[in-house]
Amino acid sequence: MKALIHIGMPKTGSSTIQAFLKINAEALRAQGLRHDPVNPRxxxxxxxxxxxxxxxxxAMSDAVALRVLGLRDPAAQQAYVxxxxxxxxxxxQAWGERVFLGSSEHIHAWLTRPEQITALDTVLRRYFDSVQYLVYLRPQGEMVVSAYSERIRRGETLSFNDHFNQRLKALNYWKSLRLWAKAVGEARLTPRLLTPDALVGGDLLDDFCAIAGIDRTGLQTPRRMNTSLSAEAIALRRQINRFLPVRNRKGGRAKPYQLALRLLERRLPQPGTRLQLSDGQxxxxxxDxxxxxxxxxxxxxxxxATLFPTES
Incomplete structure (x- = not known):
C-alpha cells in the first residue's frame, strides 16, 4: 500500500481537501483509496x-490542539501517537486499498526541524511501501492576508501591520521546501502552485484528484471552507476578542463569544471590503x-516565466 500525505501549508485549501476526503470516503474506498483519520470530527x-x-x-504546544484533543501532558501525547x-x-494487514490518503496542515506548521520530519517519515515508511508528500504553495501576498484573517478568527487582536512584519520571513517557500527535500528526498516531494493557471482544470480539487489518482466523476464537492473575513468583520472581531475568549476550556466554541458575534455581525456591510496589502507592503x-x-x-x-502570476 502506498501513502500520499498532504502536508499543508495552512491557508492553501487544506480544509477543502479534507472536507472532500471526508464526504467521499466510502466512494474513494471503492476506487482503492483509503482516508482513515483518527479523529473524524x-x-x-x-x-x-x-x-x-x-x-x-x-511535545505538542499548539494550545487549541491540546484542548480539543485533551492531550495535556507528554504521557497522553505519547499514548496518542x-x-x-x-x-x-x-x-x-486489514486494509485492502492501494493508496492511503492523509492530510494535515499541522504537519507543515509543527514539523520545522529535520529530525521531526524524518521521525514522521520513518514511521510511515514502516507501514507503507512508499510515501509521497504533497504541498500547495499560495502567492505570498494572498497567504499573508488570509493568515491574518485566521489569526483574528482564533482570537488574536494584533494589527495587520504587526502581523505582516511578523510573518514576512515565514513566507520563504524555498527554505521550507529545501528542508523537506533534504529530509525525505527530492523525488518524494510534490510541490504545486495554488494559482488557477497552474492547477489542473484551474481548480484545487481537480488538481488534488489528478495527483492522487482519483476519478472525481460522481463525487461530492464540499462547500467553500474558511473564506477570509472582510476588513469590517476583522475590525469587529478584534474588538470582541479583547473582551471575550473564542473558545471555552474544553476547546469548543465559547457561547458568549458566538452570541456577541451573531448580534453584532448584523450591522456589517455585505459582502464588505476585501482586506489587501498596501502598495508599500x-x-x-x-x-524580500x-x-x-x-x-x-x-x-x-x-x-x-515567474513563480506566481503577480510577479510579472
Whole structure:
C-alpha cells in the first residue's frame, strides 16, 4: 500500500481537501483509496503532525490542539501517537486499498526541524511501501492576508501591520521546501502552485484528484471552507476578542463569544471590503522573496516565466 500525505501549508485549501476526503470516503474506498483519520470530527489529521513531534522527542504546544484533543501532558501525547501507530499496524494487514490518503496542515506548521520530519517519515515508511508528500504553495501576498484573517478568527487582536512584519520571513517557500527535500528526498516531494493557471482544470480539487489518482466523476464537492473575513468583520472581531475568549476550556466554541458575534455581525456591510496589502507592503513582500521564489521556480517550475502570476 502506498501513502500520499498532504502536508499543508495552512491557508492553501487544506480544509477543502479534507472536507472532500471526508464526504467521499466510502466512494474513494471503492476506487482503492483509503482516508482513515483518527479523529473524524476534525479536518486536519493531528495524529500525523503529532507523530513527527513525539517520535522526535518533542511535545505538542499548539494550545487549541491540546484542548480539543485533551492531550495535556507528554504521557497522553505519547499514548496518542502509540495508538495511531497501532492503527497503522492493524491497517497494514486489514486494509485492502492501494493508496492511503492523509492530510494535515499541522504537519507543515509543527514539523520545522529535520529530525521531526524524518521521525514522521520513518514511521510511515514502516507501514507503507512508499510515501509521497504533497504541498500547495499560495502567492505570498494572498497567504499573508488570509493568515491574518485566521489569526483574528482564533482570537488574536494584533494589527495587520504587526502581523505582516511578523510573518514576512515565514513566507520563504524555498527554505521550507529545501528542508523537506533534504529530509525525505527530492523525488518524494510534490510541490504545486495554488494559482488557477497552474492547477489542473484551474481548480484545487481537480488538481488534488489528478495527483492522487482519483476519478472525481460522481463525487461530492464540499462547500467553500474558511473564506477570509472582510476588513469590517476583522475590525469587529478584534474588538470582541479583547473582551471575550473564542473558545471555552474544553476547546469548543465559547457561547458568549458566538452570541456577541451573531448580534453584532448584523450591522456589517455585505459582502464588505476585501482586506489587501498596501502598495508599500506589496513591494516589500516581492523584494524580500524575489531571490527565493526564483530559485524555487528554476528548480520545480522551469516552464514558468515567474513563480506566481503577480510577479510579472
Amino acid at each position: 476534525f479536518g486536519s489529521q493531528y495524529e500525523l503532525a503529532a507523530t513527527g513531534l513525539v517520535r522526535a522527542g518533542a 502509540d495508538a495511531f501507530e497501532a492503527r497503522l499496524q492493524h491497517g497494514q 506589496r513591494q516589500i513582500l516581492l523584494a 522573496h524575489a531571490e527565493a521564489n526564483e530559485k524555487l521556480r528554476a528548480r520545480y517550475f522551469p516552464e514558468r
